[in-house]
Amino acid sequence: MSRIAGVMKALLADGRKALIPFVTVGDPYADATPEIMHGLVAGGADIIELGVPFSDPMADGPVIQKAGERALARGIGMAQVLDAVRLFRRDDTKTPVVLMGYANPIERFDQRHGAGSFIREAAASGVDGVLVVDYPPEECADFAAALRAHGMDLIFLLAPTSTEARMQQVGQLASGYVYYVSLKGVTGAGHLDTAGVAQMVPRIRTHVSVPVGVGFGIRDAASAQAVAQVADAVVIGTRLVQILEAEPRDNAARAGRDFMAGIRAALDAKEQGAHA
Numbered sequence: 299m300s301r302i303a304g305v306m307k308a309l310l311a312d313g314r315k316a317l318i319p320f321v322t323v324g325d326p327y328a329d330a331t332p333e334i335m336h337g338l339v340a341g342g343a344d345i346i347e348l349g350v351p352f353s354d355p356m357a358d359g360p361v362i363q364k365a366g367e368r369a370l371a372r373g374i375g376m377a378q379v380l381d382a383v384r385l386f387r388r389d390d391t392k393t394p395v396v397l398m399g400y401a402n403p404i405e406r407f408d409q410r411h412g413a414g415s416f417i418r419e420a421a422a423s424g425v426d427g428v429l430v431v432d433y434p435p436e437e438c439a440d441f442a443a444a445l446r447a448h449g450m451d452l453i454f455l456l457a458p459t460s461t462e463a464r465m466q467q468v469g470q471l472a473s474g475y476v477y478y479v480s481l482k483g484v485t486g487a488g489h490l491d492t493a494g495v496a497q498m499v500p501r502i503r504t505h506v507s508v509p510v511g512v513g514f515g516i517r518d519a520a521s522a523q524a525v526a527q528v529a530d531a532v533v534i535g536t537r538l539v540q541i542l543e544a545e546p547r548d549n550a551a552r553a554g555r556d557f558m559a560g561i562r563a564a565l566d567a568k569e570q571g572a573h574a
Contacts, residue, residue, distance in 0.1 A: 320535030341558025
């Protein structure tokens with residue numbers, strides 16, 4: 299069982315929902331990511347998604363695009379992303395880490411270091427899952443198998459426009475969890491359609507056996523609570539990136555911890571209410 303599957307199983311057994319924050323590696327400070335990750339865990343994060351900076355991020359809204367641009371300007375690439383995970387793993391061997399990004403940085407890493415290098419190095423650094431926005435399921439069966447052989451999960455996005463056929467394809471390959479994009483558009487855009495989420499998640503579950511996380515449009519405790527009523531996990535990124543960007547270096551990890559603690563308390567209060 300992968301580290302992600304183990305955490306999800308334990309949460310399900312406790313009747314709790316996974317809290318999954320997203321941060322871009324190298325932002326807002328080049329060397330602060332491992333420290334920020336520890337702060338997020340201290341605040342109640344169950345899994346951490348790390349954004350791999352890329353120059354042409356098609357699914358990212360302006361906040362996360364700018365975070366990626368700042369990180370690239372500081373020289374953050376895949377090698378630095380893996381180094382950040384290694385540093386985090388010195389003190390935390392339990393919290394799953396997922397890399398979220400695009401095909402280009404992965405393929406460039408393999409071109410520079412040899413075929414299969416990304417998967418080997420990611421596993422060695424302590425990565426637990428990979429979400430590649432522009433790898434459709436029909437083109438990555440081999441990639442999924444190679445990740446599983448190294449104890450890592452391949453996580454897919456599903457969207458309001460996903461067909462039943464696409465959900466079925468994803469269900470055949472996905473492990474760890476699937477990430478449902480709650481709105482049409484990019485990260486941080488639009489208004490969270492909780493009714494649409496409530497309709498879509500049960501449809502996804504008819505095709506997918508792994509837990510379903512929901513992200514895009516979740517900014518606060520209220521929206522996290524609403525999503526948690528139907529999803530197994532809540533993913534929150536844009537608002538967290540905004541909070542960290544405004545903080546001085548020595549307070550970034552604390553700010554991340556405090557924001558997570560507020561979301562965690564809201565999720566746990568909802569669950570306690572449901573079981574009262």
